Amino acid sequence: MDMKKTYIPRLDDILGGGVPKGTSILFQAMPGIISDVFGYQIISQRLHLDNDIGFIYTNTRTPAEIERVFDKYGWDLKTHLESGTLFFVDSISEMMGVPSIGKFIINDLANSKNILLNAIEDIPGGTAVIENVATLFDSIGIDRTLELIEISNAAARKNDVNMVYIFTRWDYEDQMVESLKARVDCDIELFGIEEKVMYRQVFMVAKSNWTTASKCKIFFELTEPGGVKVFIPKLLVTGPYNAGKTTFVHAIAEKAVSVERQAFELFPTTVGLDIGHVDYKGFSADIFGTPGQERFDLLLEPLARESIGTFIVIDSTKPGTFTRAKEMINMCRAEAIPKVIVANKYDLPNALTPDKIKKRMALWEDVPIIPVCALNNKGVHQALDALFDLIYRV
Amino acid sequence: MIPKIKTGIAGFDELIGGGLPENTISLVYGPPKTGKSIFCYQFLQQSVADDEFCLYLMTDYNLPQLEEKMMSFNWLIHEYFQKEMLYILDIASGSIGATQKETHTLKTSSPQNPTEIISAVIDDLQYIYQKTHHFRSVLDSTTALFSFNSPILMIRVLKSYAMRMKVAGGTGIITYTEGVVDSQIETMLKTIVDNIIHLDGETIDVEAMAGCNDVSANYKITDEGFTII
Known part of the structure; x- marks a missing residue:
């Protein structure tokens, strides 16, 4: 032809x-x-x-x-x-x-x-x-x-x-x-x-x-x-300290690297960025995971500005950190972009159900809360589906 | 109780329960020379006074002319514009080829290119929405848009415009010169908006507004703008 x-x-x-x-x-x-x-x-x-x-x-x-x-x-x-x-x-x-x-x-x-x-x-x-x-x-x-x-x-x-x-x-x-x-x-x-x-x-x-x-x-x-x-879209993964963001990034991305620095930390945690790439159902995106500590809050806004969607990873067993999660949502202006709450560690005995999380966080109407166990890949695809559904809702 | 957005017209705001209902679109219409544009300037002036963002679309004058016209009422917007709280979409200068440097608060478009107009609006809303979910918008006036486009196309465009404003949280006014399009299109225009305010040079008449139908008052325009008498 x-x-x-x-x-x-x-x-x-x-x-x-x-x-x-x-x-x-x-x-x-x-x-x-x-x-x-x-x-x-x-x-x-x-x-x-x-x-x-x-x-x-x-x-x-x-x-x-x-x-x-x-x-x-x-x-x-x-x-x-x-x-x-x-x-x-x-x-x-x-x-x-x-x-x-x-x-x-x-x-x-x-x-x-x-x-x-x-x-x-x-x-x-x-x-x-x-x-x-x-x-x-x-x-x-x-x-x-x-x-x-x-x-x-x-x-x-x-x-x-x-x-x-x-x-x-x-x-x-x-x-x-x-x-x-x-x-x-x-x-x-x-x-x-x-x-x-x-x-x-x-x-x-x-x-x-x-x-x-x-x-x-x-x-x-x-x-x-x-x-x-x-334009190669970016997805942002954010959430409070130690909620499992790095594990989640590694679970959704085929290849991911974490820029870590552990020397002065009691527990290994991300103080740099998690960077990965996801190819899922014909959709291709770069993934950025942010550190959860407050001293890195400055990073949030510029990363969020470039993002087309956000995963907010929380630890289902730690309702005490939910306020911090909401604060981070506000800081990265995630209000104006589709977002999904990843209720990580849902398999642990004292984990809160999505309904209870919704109540505790006093969430606005329709943010999906997906129970996930990032450690063994459970619920990870559901979380991706939920965010992509929101992004492509026309 | 719905929050109210002041029009800035003393006496009129009291009459309508404090101002325009927030997050609605109001049509301000009437014959030529009845004060529709001055209504817009006063609305903008109140935005300056209340320290709110405003997205202002103009089809018959440019920014320097707006500044000048407002200055005759002693309403100053220069500093407000410098503070990047005023987003101007100049639909008057584009088609005549006047080139001005575009910035993110000053854009140019042409009346016969509604796709470009709505695109510029969406672009402005992206900026504004990052800063606030409560802002004002003015479209002065739809009259030129109607005369450069098929009226039915313009109705579609205005629907899209009103929807965008409301979803982003804006409270807006749009003006229209009575009799420019046929009555069927006029009726369609009225169905797009939430509130309808008619001006005839003597009486300001609220034809539709939740909670205050058929409110009216006499007005005159003085060097302080609208004055209810």
Whole structure:
């Protein structure tokens, strides 16, 4: 198959090398995720590295604004505009009352069809970015938008053009989104990981006609310059002194190292960091275990800022340390990220049950408390499942 | 008893039981030149007085103009902005190509790019939420947003905006110029918000608010802002 790269990190691997010529892909984004950058990255990198040709259809940013976005990410637009390898189909400037620099100008969305078809025929073998489908939906209606996409895709297939649709998924009915999805060869969903506020972004291939979509979720961030970059998420393991954090880190991570220093301690305990990596059910994350002593509290906040989820390890037999556990939760601002309480040493005779722990800690509603015996790996997978369920709750 | 957030309008706050119910969104609407923006400035001024964070979205003026307009009432926000308690999203300057240096408390966007607007809001909320779960928000005004976008799209965007504010703990006001969109869209707009306050130049009328329906009072705008008479 004749494949073209997307130049979005990890995406080409997941799609089996890239995108076949003449196919259509949809980036479907939860509101608040800057999705057009995915389209701009694909077209800018193809122009730059593959001598591709293409156009950007825009109804949300004026060409001048798009130039500034390209600048911000460090991608060249001017050279390609001047040489004519890239042009705009400008469906916004007229409406904004600013001069247009598009090769094609749409002053009435209802006339989009013929203009788009002409533009597609102009770039055989090239790439077209269409931004934003949501504006079309709400301006010309669902049916006409879907028809426009069908006709464009047919023309694109004939001309070996890749269509890249950008779509912000506001509160549209599922059925509308499904019928949009049905009309493209590949659907990539962008969504946020959140707890009260969105704090991380993920993309996932939800559908692909030419390869089995792995559904693996890739964390990403936008860097300036650079564009879409893959982000390796971190999980934080924290909790009071001697609760068993190091044992827990070693239990969930295949390989883990502990930076320990025992010389002046009566009992061996972690005074540095436990560092590990977990690969579990297609999810990959680095793990950081913090020391529990108060004099290391300064470390908590910066580590927590980078984390996507937190395990709070407590010793089920020591209710006296629960206050300290709550204090640590506050300190690492774990309120705003998903968290699971690991009730360690639950197998000991005087261990408190999760219900009793919940009462003793006076916990806010729905923090899962998972009984674990880190020493012999009991409950460890349940704890991972519980945290990942929270992280990926959409 | 729901905690109340003062609007800063003496007399009006007493009338509505101390202020706007915390963690709700209020629509402030009315014909042009009835004081909707001044209502926002006064709300912001109270935020300064109460030492609370505020996320302020503006579509018709920029930060220097806001400072200037507030200064005419002797409300000073410069120091408050310097203290990074005021998060500005300037939706007026982006589309005209005015470039200003963006910082995490001063961002620019364009009225016809709601995806970018909501993204900037979410970004600000991340910062604010780390510091507090009680803050104010202002969106002045939805009128420009309606005129640059399909109104139904804008309703979806405002729903998303209101949801984000409330989940993060904010108490917000959004303004709208009566009659800009058709009555069906106006009705939809009213269903997004919790409280509805109407201004007609003489009367401030609470059309909806838990516990104080149909409260109204006469007002005039003096050099001290809204004054209930």
